[in-house]
Structures are given as C-alpha cells and as structure tokens.
Amino acid sequence: AQSVTQLDSHVSVSEGTPVLLRCNYSSSYSPSLFWYVQHPNKGLQLLLKYTSAATLVKGINGFEAEFKKSETSFHLTKPSAHMSDAAEYFCVVSGGSNYKLTFGKGTLLTVNP
Amino acid sequence: DTEVTQTPKHLVMGMTNKKSLKCEQHMGHRAMYWYKQKAKKPPELMFVYSYEKLSINESVPSRFSPECPNSSLLNLHLHALQPEDSALYLCASSQEGAGGTTDTQYFGPGTRLTVL
Numbered sequence: 001a002q003s004v005t006q007l008d009s010h011v012s013v014s015e016g017t018p019v020l021l022r023c024n025y026s027s028s029y030s031p032s033l034f035w036y037v038q039h040p041n042k043g044l045q046l047l048l049k050y051t052s053a054a055t056l057v058k059g060i061n062g063f064e065a066e067f068k069k070s071e072t073s074f075h076l077t078k079p080s081a082h083m084s085d086a087a088e089y090f091c092v093v094s095g096g097s098n099y100k101l102t103f104g105k106g107t108l109l110t111v112n113p
Numbered sequence: 114d115t116e117v118t119q120t121p122k123h124l125v126m127g128m129t130n131k132k133s134l135k136c137e138q139h140m141g142h143r144a145m146y147w148y149k150q151k152a153k154k155p156p157e158l159m160f161v162y163s164y165e166k167l168s169i170n171e172s173v174p175s176r177f178s179p180e181c182p183n184s185s186l187l188n189l190h191l192h193a194l195q196p197e198d199s200a201l202y203l204c205a206s207s208q209e210g211a212g213g214t215t216d217t218q219y220f221g222p223g224t225r226l227t228v229l
Binding site for chain 2: 043
C-alpha cells in the first residue's frame with residue numbers, strides 16, 4: 001500500500017522569495033515520485049520525477065526536489081517565485097500497483113506581487 | 114515531444130444526449146488512461162488501456178464507455194450522464210504497456226464537461 005501526504009493545502013509567497021511545498025510518502029516498494037503542476041482549467045504538467053537515481057532532482061522552470069528516504073519526504077523547492085508559478089501542485093507516487101498513481105490532495109501556491 | 118491532445122476543450126450536454134471525448138498521442142506510448150477530476154480534487158483513475166486492451170476499469174458506471182481504436186487514439190463515449198458527472202476529464206499516456214511502474218504519465222489539457 002502507498003500514500004502521499006501534502007502537508008500544506010495552501011502556500012502563499014511573495015514574488016522573488018523561495019518556495020517550499022512539502023510532501024511525505026509511504027510505500028511498501030521502492031517508489032517513483034513525481035511532482036505535477038496544474039494551472040487553472042489546464043491539464044497536469046510534469047515538473048520532475050525521482051526514479052532511484054540522484055536524490056536531488058532538477059525539473060523544469062527552476063524547480064527541484066530532494067528525495068530523503070530516512071524522512072520519507074520529497075519536498076519541492078524553488079529559489080525565487082514568479083507570478084506564473086501560481087497553480088495547484090500535486091505530489092504523486094507510483095510503484096507496486098500497475099499503472100496506478102497515488103496523488104496527494106494538492107497544494108495551492110499563491111504568489112503575491 | 115510529450116504532447117497529448119484532447120477534443121473538445123469544452124462540452125455541454127443534456128442527460129439524454131450521447132457524446133464522445135477524444136484523446137490522441139503520437140509518442141508511441143502503449144498505455145493510455147482516462148481520469149476524472151472534480152474541482153479542487155486530485156484526478157481519479159477511471160480506465161487504463163494497455164496495448165489497446167482494457168486493463169483496468171475502476172468500477173466506473175456503464176454510462177461511460179471507453180474505446181481504443183488504435184495505439185494512438187482513445188475515446189470516451191458518454192450516454193445518459195448525470196449532473197454529478199460534470200468534471201474535467203483528463204487523458205494520459207505512458208510508454209510501457211506491460212505494467213512498468215516507473216513510467217511517467219503525460220497528461221492532456223482535459224475536456225471540461227458540463228451535464229445539464
């Protein structure tokens with residue numbers, strides 16, 4: 001069995017300040033972990049993925065995430081927020097069950113000017 | 114290119130109508146998916162096709178009928194829907210069709226469905 005907990009339902013930052021979106025996971029298998037972003041009324045766009053290679057994963061648009069097995073965490077960070085980063089972010093785990101992804105409940109990121 | 118396309122972008126239908134949603138990918142992916150997403154919720158898996166065969170049906174009501182005419186196309190036929198079926202319907206695809214659990218799913222932009 002696997003689960004994902006996104007620790008914040010809403011994060012608000014000012015433009016130009018760092019972003020931290022927190023995600024903890026539970027999995028009986030060696031998981032693959034993903035972060036997806038969804039802008040309003042759009043589909044999900046892959047930001048980055050971890051598949052047991054480097055623990056620090058770099059994604060698109062300046063985002064990165066660090067896989068910490070001891071803490072079962074996969075937090076998403078960005079050094080400097082941009083207005084266009086305002087969106088819903090989903091932490092996702094796969095593994096063990098064919099095709100099925102387990103989604104977190106999402107974190108809404110608001111970026112203030 | 115990691116593009117999945119979906120048509121139409123928006124669809125409004127009555128409860129007695131029959132309509133279809135279409136999804137297309139040209140990445141050579143062998144697994145394709147339908148998800149339903151309600152507002153402020155994560156996507157929920159509905160169906161999975163692997164090598165053009167239905168692999169997973171998540172106990173979806175029969176008023177939703179999927180079809181995979183070929184490896185690039187996925188349809189979702191809709192009939193006698195209810196207002197609570199109004200949602201964003203997302204299509205996705207992934208490379209391996211044999212249960213590769215690390216495969217990345219690439220999502221389309223979705224069809225916004227409203228049932229009156």
